[in-house]
Each structure stands twice: as C-alpha cells, then as structure tokens.
Amino acid sequence: MGKALTKNQALVLDTLSRADGPLSAYSILDDLRDEGMQAPPQVYRALEKLLKTGLIHRLESLNAYIACRDPDCVSHTVTGFAICETCGDVIEFAGEKISRQLKDWEDDNGFLAEKTTIELRGICKPCKG
Amino acid sequence: MGKALTKNQALVLDTLSRADGPLSAYSILDDLRDEGMQAPPQVYRALEKLLKTGLIHRLESLNAYIACRDPDCVSHTVTGFAICETCGDVIEFAGEKISRQLKDWEDDNGFLAEKTTIELRGICKPCKG
DNA sequence: TAGCAAGCGTTATATTGTAACACAATAACC
DNA sequence: GGTTATTGTGTTACAATATAACGCTTGCTA
Ligand SMILES: [Zn+2]
Ligand SMILES: [Zn+2]
Ligand SMILES: [Zn+2]
Ligand SMILES: [Zn+2]
Numbered sequence: 304m305g306k307a308l309t310k311n312q313a314l315v316l317d318t319l320s321r322a323d324g325p326l327s328a329y330s331i332l333d334d335l336r337d338e339g340m341q342a343p344p345q346v347y348r349a350l351e352k353l354l355k356t357g358l359i360h361r362l363e364s365l366n367a368y369i370a371c372r373d374p375d376c377v378s379h380t381v382t383g384f385a386i387c388e389t390c391g392d393v394i395e396f397a398g399e400k401i402s403r404q405l406k407d408w409e410d411d412n413g414f415l416a417e418k419t420t421i422e423l424r425g426i427c428k429p430c431k432g
Numbered sequence: 433m434g435k436a437l438t439k440n441q442a443l444v445l446d447t448l449s450r451a452d453g454p455l456s457a458y459s460i461l462d463d464l465r466d467e468g469m470q471a472p473p474q475v476y477r478a479l480e481k482l483l484k485t486g487l488i489h490r491l492e493s494l495n496a497y498i499a500c501r502d503p504d505c506v507s508h509t510v511t512g513f514a515i516c517e518t519c520g521d522v523i524e525f526a527g528e529k530i531s532r533q534l535k536d537w538e539d540d541n542g543f544l545a546e547k548t549t550i551e552l553r554g555i556c557k558p559c560k561g
Numbered sequence: 562t563a564g565c566a567a568g569c570g571t572t573a574t575a576t577t578g579t580a581a582c583a584c585a586a587t588a589a590c591c
Numbered sequence: 592g593g594t595t596a597t598t599g600t601g602t603t604a605c606a607a608t609a610t611a612a613c614g615c616t617t618g619c620t621a
Binding site: 363364383385387388394396398400401404405407408409412413414415416417418419420421422423424425426427428431 | 527544552
C-alpha cells in the first residue's frame with residue numbers, strides 16, 4: 304500500500320500527469336505558481352519523492368521529468384524511453400530482453416546495477432511519415 | 433580521414449584522456465586555465481566537436497564527459513557505461529546483443545534512433561569486494 | 562582575391578540543481 | 592495523552608551546468 308502524497312507531491316504529480324510530454328523542474332514550478340509553489344526546492348523535493356516511489360521518471364538526457372504511464376512499470380527490471388526529437392513525444396517501453404542482456408553483462412563483469420538508464424533519441428513513427 | 437584537431441580540441445581531449453574518470457566541463461576548464469582556456473564556451477565548443485567525431489562520450493546521468501577508451505568503439509552500434517557510485521570508475525562496454533534487441537524494438541515500433549544512451553549506476557566488482 | 566565555413570575569445574545570461582535554516586505537520590512510541 | 596523522531600515546508604541564498612550573441616581570425620577554395 305503506497306503512502307498518501309502530500310499536497311506538494313500531489314500537485315507536481317498532477318502537473319506531470321496532465322502534461323503531454325516531459326517537463327523541466329522549473330516549468331513545473333511555473334505551472335504551480337498559482338497553487339502556492341514558490342521556489343525550486345519545493346518542486347525538487349516533491350520530484351525526489353515521486354521518483355523514489357516510481358510514480359514518475361527522470362529523463363537524464365533531457366533533464367526533465369515525466370509521469371509514469373505504464374501500469375506495470377514496477378514489474379519491469381528496466382524501463383527504456385524513446386524520445387522523438389521532432390515532436391517531443393516520449394514512449395516508455397519495457398525491454399525484458401534487454402534487461403536480461405544487461406543482467407548477463409552485469410554477471411559477467413561483477414557489476415551490480417542499482418539504476419539503469421536507457422534512452423533513445425530519434426524520430427518516431429508518425430514524424431517519419 | 434579524420435581532420436586534425438584544433439588547439440582547444442586537443443587540449444580538452446588531452447585532459448580527458450589523462451583523467452582517470454569522467455570530468456565536468458567546468459573542471460576541464462579549470463584544468464586548462466594555464467593553457468589559455470578562459471571561458472565555458474571554449475570548452476563546450478571543443479566538447480561538441482569531440483562528441484561529434486566520437487573521440488569522447490557524454491555521460492548523461494552525470495553531466496560529465498569521458499574520453500573513449502574502446503579501440504573499436506566506432507564499430508559498435510551502441511555503447512553502454514557502467515558507473516560505480518563508490519569509486520567513480522566508468523566501464524565502457526559494447527552490448528552487441530543489447531544493440532540488436534534495441535533494433536528489434538525500433539523496427540517493431542517504427543522508431544529511428546539517432547543516439548542511444550545506456551548507463552548503469554551501481555557498484556563495481558572491486559568495490560563489492 | 563574574394564567568399565565561405567569553422568573556429569576563436571569574450572561578455573553576459575539562461576537553465577538546472579542544492580545548502581542551509583527555522584518551523585510545522587505527521588507518525589511512532591511509552 | 593504527552594514525548595520524540597521523522598518527514599515535509601517555506602525561504603533565502605547560492606552552486607553548477609550550459610548557451611546566446613557579437614565581432615574577429617584563420618584556412619580553405621572557387
Ligand atoms: Zn514507468
Ligand atoms: Zn515524433
Ligand atoms: Zn567509446
Ligand atoms: Zn567501484
């Protein structure tokens with residue numbers, strides 16, 4: 304049972320859920336000025352919590368955040384993101400096989416991964432036409 | 433035939449090559465003050481060029497840069513990095529199989545990746561003991 | 562020799578992220 | 592209940608990362 308969110312956490316999550324793409328911390332802040340959010344630390348603290356609970360993801364190559372839209376995300380070993388450079392769309396994918404390949408590499412090399420980042424930057428199907 | 437590097441590009445590459453781990457743009461700048469490097473744009477422009485030619489890599493999850501140490505790096509479809517949170521070591525790996533899995537996903541989903549980021553954050557073999 | 566592309570040096574600014582502090586709400590415990 | 596530990600809050604100030612824009616130089620090359 305996941306803990307209830309605080310007001311700020313709920314606001315940030317709500318903003319990310321409504322957005323149709325990744326948002327920077329500062330654009331979240333701007334969106335929430337009217338709701339009483341006033342300074343970066345408030346946003347960053349909420350983001351940190353939401354990341355820890357897996358409700359959102361951080362896109363490292365964009366310095367941006369996105370709400371998790373995959374219902375079984377938690378069950379995946381790794382989550383990948385395909386980011387369209389043209390329309391900005393982000394597709395979250397599971398990559399079970401990739402996950403296994405990475406595990407193999409880890410086992411072979413004695414590396415224990417705590418977090419895995421997989422991000423593709425390119426052009427999505429609709430944008431290719 | 434790769435073009436010769438300019439002075440600034442050579443300086444930046446040299447700094448990254450000597451380093452035993454990833455460096456931030458600003459620490460490169462600090463290292464090169466005595467060599468005449470004075471402001472961020474000079475470093476960033478050199479980094480951009482070196483990235484384009486594949487001589488260095490950018491670690492997205494660290495906002496840092498590292499010299500390529502894999503002799504056949506260019507022949508790999510994707511390059512992965514395992515970053516130890518304890519000692520800071522970075523291991524560059526090839527991931528041919530992973531590359532193929534990603535290609536499969538791309539084909540299935542009509543996505544054309546131009547750049548692929550794979551970064552593992554965790555603990556390396558020596559640090560685990 | 563004129564034009565062009567790439568790089569350079571510089572200043573200023575934009576963007577992203579934290580440290581630190583005092584206080585408030587919440588949860589845990591006896 | 593009352594005490595205490597944990598977590599979150601609001602705030603100010605600042606650090607770290609990255610880019611815009613300008614005018615100039617250099618080396619090709621047509
Ligand atoms: Zn997810
Ligand atoms: Zn697209
Ligand atoms: Zn490489
Ligand atoms: Zn290590």
